[in-house]
Amino acid sequence: xxxxxxxxxxGASPGRARGPAHVAAAVAPSGGQGEVPTDRDVERLAxxxxxxxxxxxxxxxxxxxQSGAILEFQIEMLRDPAIVRPSFARIRVGESAxxxxxxxxxxxxxxxxxxxxxxxxxxxxxxxxxxxxVLDMLLGQVPADFPKGSVFVGxxxxxxxxxAHDWSAGGAIVLSGGSTASHVAMLARSRGVxxxxxxxxxxxxxxxxxxxxxxEGLVERDEGTLRLAANENAAAIGAxxxxxxxxxxxxxGRTADGVLVQVMANIGHPSELRGLSPSACxxxxxxxxxxxxxxxxxxxxxxRQARYYSEVLAWAAGAPVTIRLFDxxxxxxLPRASVDPASYLGLRGIRLLLARPDxxxxxxxxxxxxxxxxxxxxxxxxxxxxxxxxxxxxxxxDEAEDLAMRGTAHGMPPLGIMLEVPAAALMPETFADAAFxxxxxxxxxxxxxxxxxxxxxxxxxxxxxxxxxxxxxSHTVPAALATGKPVGLCGDLATEPSLLPELLSFGxxxxxxxxxxxxxxxxxxxxxxxxxxxxxx
Amino acid sequence: xxRRVSQPEGSLPTNRAVCAxxxxxxxxxxxxxxxxxxxxxxxxxxxxxxxxxxEDGVWLNGxxxxxxxxxxxRKGFVLSIKADGAGADEAVRAxxxxxxxxxxxxxxxxxxx
Numbered sequence: 001x002x003x004x005x006x007x008x009x010x011g012a013s014p015g016r017a018r019g020p021a022h023v024a025a026a027v028a029p030s031g032g033q034g035e036v037p038t039d040r041d042v043e044r045l046a047x048x049x050x051x052x053x054x055x056x057x058x059x060x061x062x063x064x065x066q067s068g069a070i071l072e073f074q075i076e077m078l079r080d081p082a083i084v085r086p087s088f089a090r091i092r093v094g095e096s097a098x099x100x101x102x103x104x105x106x107x108x109x110x111x112x113x114x115x116x117x118x119x120x121x122x123x124x125x126x127x128x129x130x131x132x133x134v135l136d137m138l139l140g141q142v143p144a145d146f147p148k149g150s151v152f153v154g155x156x157x158x159x160x161x162x163x164a165h166d167w168s169a170g171g172a173i174v175l176s177g178g179s180t181a182s183h184v185a186m187l188a189r190s191r192g193v194x195x196x197x198x199x200x201x202x203x204x205x206x207x208x209x210x211x212x213x214x215x216e217g218l219v220e221r222d223e224g225t226l227r228l229a230a231n232e233n234a235a236a237i238g239a240x241x242x243x244x245x246x247x248x249x250x251x252x253g254r255t256a257d258g259v260l261v262q263v264m265a266n267i268g269h270p271s272e273l274r275g276l277s278p279s280a281c282x283x284x285x286x287x288x289x290x291x292x293x294x295x296x297x298x299x300x301x302x303x304r305q306a307r308y309y310s311e312v313l314a315w316a317a318g319a320p321v322t323i324r325l326f327d328x329x330x331x332x333x334l335p336r337a338s339v340d341p342a343s344y345l346g347l348r349g350i351r352l353l354l355a356r357p358d359x360x361x362x363x364x365x366x367x368x369x370x371x372x373x374x375x376x377x378x379x380x381x382x383x384x385x386x387x388x389x390x391x392x393x394x395x396x397x398d399e400a401e402d403l404a405m406r407g408t409a410h411g412m413p414p415l416g417i418m419l420e421v422p423a424a425a426l427m428p429e430t431f432a433d434a435a436f437x438x439x440x441x442x443x444x445x446x447x448x449x450x451x452x453x454x455x456x457x458x459x460x461x462x463x464x465x466x467x468x469x470x471x472x473x474s475h476t477v478p479a480a481l482a483t484g485k486p487v488g489l490c491g492d493l494a495t496e497p498s499l500l501p502e503l504l505s506f507g508x509x510x511x512x513x514x515x516x517x518x519x520x521x522x523x524x525x526x527x528x529x530x531x532x533x534x535x536x537x
Numbered sequence: 538x539x540r541r542v543s544q545p546e547g548s549l550p551t552n553r554a555v556c557a558x559x560x561x562x563x564x565x566x567x568x569x570x571x572x573x574x575x576x577x578x579x580x581x582x583x584x585x586x587x588x589x590x591x592e593d594g595v596w597l598n599g600x601x602x603x604x605x606x607x608x609x610x611r612k613g614f615v616l617s618i619k620a621d622g623a624g625a626d627e628a629v630r631a632x633x634x635x636x637x638x639x640x641x642x643x644x645x646x647x648x649x650x
Binding site for chain 1: 564565566568569570572573576577598601602603604606607609611
C-alpha cells in the first residue's frame with residue numbers, strides 16, 4: 001500500500017482534476033556550465049534572443065487576449081537592448097554566452113525574488129521564463145513540455161510553458177512555490193485548469209496518480225478507489241477541459257421551447273474576463289472575491305476592492321453581476337494558509353465575516369461604491385439562520401448611511417444568500433429578507449454526506465453524493481421557488497449536461513459555471529424543453 | 538485618484554527639457570502590462586525620456602522596459618518624468634496622463650454592440 005499523500009496549499013484556480021504527476025526538473029539550468037567561450041558569443045546571444053522573439057511571436061498569433069498580453073510583455077523585454085547589455089559586458093571579459101546570460105539574468109531576477117510585495121515576487125517567474133527560453137535557444141534545446149493530461153508538479157511554472165502546453169486533455173498545476181498573483185495563475189483561472197500553489201517542500205514521484213482540488217487547495221494520491229460520480233464532469237476529472245470556443249453561441253441561453261435560462265460565469269478575478277465576450281454569457285453568476293486577496297492588507301484597501309468590483313460591473317454592461325462576500329474558512333489566519341477539515345463546520349463564510357466585522361465593513365463599502373457602475377447583486381455565503389442575514393443587512397444599512405453622510409456615490413445592492421447549509425436550504429421561506437437564492441451544490445453535497453471535501457479517507461463518499469444531492473434539490477427547490485424570489489444554482493452539478501434535464505424540471509432557470517463550460521451548456525439547453533424533456537420528442 | 542505633484546508649465550517651448558512628477562496609484566504598480574504601455578508610449582516620441590523614482594537621483598531610460606521593470610515601481614511611488622528634445626512637452630504630458638489613468642487598465646472592455 002503506498003504511503004498516504006495529502007498536501008494542503010492555497011487554491012489558485014478552482015476545479016478538480018486527476019492525472020499522473022509530471023515532476024518537472026529543477027528550474028535552475030545546468031546548461032552552459034562546460035561551454036567554452038568563442039569569439040562569436042555576442043552574436044550567438046543576439047541570435048538566441050531574436051530566435052526567442054520569433055518563437056514568442058508565433059505563439060502570440062494564435063493566443064487569446066490575455067495570453068497575448070503576457071507574450072507581448074516578454075517580447076518587449078527581449079526587444080529592449082538593455083536586456084543583453086550586461087551579458088555582452090561579461091562576454092567581453094571572457095565568459096561564454098550562456099554563462100554570461102544566466103549570470104546577468106539571475107542578478108536581475110534576484111531583485112524581484114527578494115521583494116516583500118507579492119505582485120513583484122510573482123514577476124520573477126516571468127523573468128526566469130525569459131532567461132530559460134533564451135538559454136534553451138542558445139543550447140539548441142527544445143523547451144520542456146510534458147505529457148497531455150498530466151498534473152504538472154514543480155517549484156513554479158513558466159508562462160511560456162503554460163501557453164505552449166496542450167491542455168485539451170485536462171490536467172492541473174501543483175507548485176511548491178508559485179503565487180495566486182502570477183501570470184500562470186491568471187491563465188489557469190481563465191482556461192479552467194485547476195491549480196494549487198504554496199505547498200512548501202514535498203516529494204512526489206513521477207507518474208504518481210494525483211487528485212487535485214484547486215478550490216480547496218488540496219493535492220492527494222488518487223487511490224483508484226475514488227469512483228467517478230455523475231456530477232463530476234469530464235473536465236473536472238482530468239479528461240478534457242474543452243478549450244474556450246472561438247464561436248461560442250452568443251444568443252442568451254434559451255430552451256428549444258423558448259424559455260430563457262441564464263447561463264452565467266463563475267470568476268475569481270476581473271482579469272479572467274479579458275478573453276471573454278459579454279455576449280458569451282448572461283452575466284456573472286458568482287464572483288468569488290477570495291481570489292482578490294493575496295495579503296492581509298488587501299482587506300483594508302477599500303479603493304482597490306471597489307475598483308475590481310466596478311471593473312467587472314462595467315464589463316458586464318448592465319447584465320447581472322453577483323459578487324459573493326469573502327468566503328474564507330476555518331480558524332486559520334486570513335488569508336488561510338492551509339485547510340483544516342474540522343473548520344468546515346466552524347467559523348466559515350458569513351459566520352467568519354460577522355465575527356470579523358472590520359473585514360466585512362470594508363468589503364460592504366467597496367461593493368456599495370461600485371454598485372452605480374452596473375447591475376450588482378451581493379451573495380452571502382454559508383448563511384444558516386435568518387439572524388445572520390439580518391445582521392449583514394444591518395451592516396449594509398450602517399455603511400450606506402455613512403457613505404451618504406460623506407457624499408460618496410453609492411448604491412444599495414440586493415442581498416441574496418447561498419443555500420448550501422442544509423438547515424437553510426430546507427427553510428427558504430424563513431429568509432423573508434433575502435432578495436434571491438443560490439444553491440451551492442459543492443458544499444451542499446459535503447454537508448449532506450457529512451464528508452469533508454478535504455478529507456482523503458472519505459472523499460469517495462463525497463464523490464458519490466450526486467443522487468442524494470439531486471433528491472435533496474427536488475424537495476427544496478420548489479419551496480424556494482414558492483417564495484417568488486429568483487433561484488439559481490452554482491456548483492459542478494450545473495456543468496454536467498446529463499443532469500440538466502432533471503435540474504430544469506426542478507424549476508431552475510439560472511446556472512453559473514466556469515466560463516469554459518458555458519458554450520456546451522447553452523448548446524445542450526437549446527436541444528431540450530423547459531420541463532427537461534428532449535426537444536422534438 | 539492620482540495626485541499630480543507638479544505639472545509642466547504650459548508655456549514652455551516644445552524643444553526644451555521639461556519635467557513633471559506623478560504618483561503611481563495603480564494597485565500593483567508598474568507591473569508587466571503597465572510597463573509595456575508606458576515604454577511603448579515613451580518610444581513614440583523622438584525626445585530622450587528619463588524617469589526617476591522617489592527622487593533617488595538615478596535617472597532611468599524611460600524607453601527601456603528592462604530598466605522600468607527593474608525599478609520595481611509600486612503603488613505610492615512618485616515618478617519624476619523628464620524629456621529633452623523634440624516633443625518634450627507633449628511626451629511628459631502624455632506619460633503623466635497615462636500614469637494618472639492607471640495605464641488604461643480599468644476602462645471597460647470594448648463592446649461591439
